[in-house]
Amino acid sequence: MVTVITVDIGGTSMRAAAYSPESLQPLIRNKIPTTSAGEPVFERLIGLIQSVWPKDGEVRAISTASAGPLDPNTGFVFDAPNIPGWKNFPLGDKLKEVFPVPIFLGNDANLAALGEWKYGAGVGHQNLIYLTISTGIGGGIICNDLLLEGSQGLAAELGHITVLPDGPLCSCGKQGHLEAISSGPAIVNYVRQMLISGETSKLDLKEDFNAYDVSRAAKEGDQLAIRGYARAGKFLGQALASFIHILNPSIIIFGGGVSQSGALLFDPMFEKLNADIMHSSYLEGLKFAPAMLGDDAGLLGALALAHRKLQIT
């Protein structure tokens, strides 16, 4: 049987699965932590792929979603901040040395967008924005039914647009990016800064709380925690208005843990979006939806990429 192997490489865990062309249910799947003391990530990745390799039959391709930024044409990972040693790493070529089959590669958020468009919340939409809000803020864009990759595959870095000049430092080293205000760690940082400056809250500066803890405190009425999410939501709404003016999508799909905090984030977001949009036409018929593919977004996005490249419909 002809099989496509798909891989999803994240900062925390790596997944792999083998699919027959007929089904979205994998024949076999496996998941391991990305890092383990003493073992290079690439060695672990090879073992993971071998663990789902079919005993009989032919592998048509290995299709890989990876943390980026990366060049899908050359298979070059420029800088995966959460993966030790993957700076200017020729992932495509190295996989090809070990596995003599076609290798396809894409940025994880881009492929999640492609997966949601083909199999998930975005089915039927020709123009969509996918936004994942968790440790970072990643994006994927479909325009005219095509993945928007740009000239080097570096497009759709939606977390890295400037929303507040001279604002907080971003993980990428620049200032005032959306990710530096509306990601999970950014919400925590803001609350910690306010606590240091003397504000009171259920949250304790001496404890190592995360964005989920902040959302729990907010739901219990903690004013500082509520404000932390409101600030994140407000800048998210401002950024969405800019994205919509640039891309005019018919659906915006939200993934990532922070996007599951509900009204805490989305009420201020919609308030600011409605205030900032330049013409109501942009919002007429525009849908907002949660991602449907969950943990499988990367694997199914890589599958959609393989099907497109192999011209399997």
Add this chain to the structure above:
Amino acid sequence: MVTVITVDIGGTSMRAAAYSPESLQPLIRNKIPTTSAGEPVFERLIGLIQSVWPKDGEVRAISTASAGPLDPNTGFVFDAPNIPGWKNFPLGDKLKEVFPVPIFLGNDANLAALGEWKYGAGVGHQNLIYLTISTGIGGGIICNDLLLEGSQGLAAELGHITVLPDGPLCSCGKQGHLEAISSGPAIVNYVRQMLISGETSKLDLKEDFNAYDVSRAAKEGDQLAIRGYARAGKFLGQALASFIHILNPSIIIFGGGVSQSGALLFDPMFEKLNADIMHSSYLEGLKFAPAMLGDDAGLLGALALAHRKLQIT
């Protein structure tokens, strides 16, 4: 002979031309002021089209570039601020009533981008950004060799992204947009504000100077005028970094009068762009070029649209 008529409707003047399929040189062209006392703009437009209508032969289509925003699918102009009476104006349907041929329609900046991609500075580029900086700031985007129109044709409003929250009021009624800081009138407004607050300059508050006057003063060493352009350039650079992170183009093409002010605008722009770009890969091989089609951008963009729609290569 089979002819395509193209029209370019701007706030100041309207142009029309008739093209044979074989040539970019029009068979005939005409230009009139958009408004004239007592005569509705649409009546003037009909007369203009009739003035270039071929005496013998067949008209395949009328292709129209218009100030927007507009919906190219329905032919509906939502709001053309410089054209009296064109608010929710069904331009496509009204043209079709008078001229029983296919009517194609596009936003003027979008079609200028399409024209530059097919006939001008963008030939050979699959992913480009076109930015026109004059009275307003308009944009057009080509991705994967396709015009990025979005779900309702409202995409690429690149002048209307927020670069400074709570910043100056924009022509669209919102605050802190790129157009409100880096367009010609925005540069003039900034200089006038500084003069009111007591700064000294060659420029005189009592006179009705424009952005060109400010650039001339700057070239003569006037510090306030230099700062007006530097501020516009700095926010332009910030916006470009965001556009590049979203779209990863291989060329950015500048049109419009303000973009002809040279180093005054572009030196601060490049300084800020280089500071704000999150990875040097985005700038490797990225070209910056002036628009090549000049006053013909709208007419030739509309021609490119007609050729695409009629499948003339």
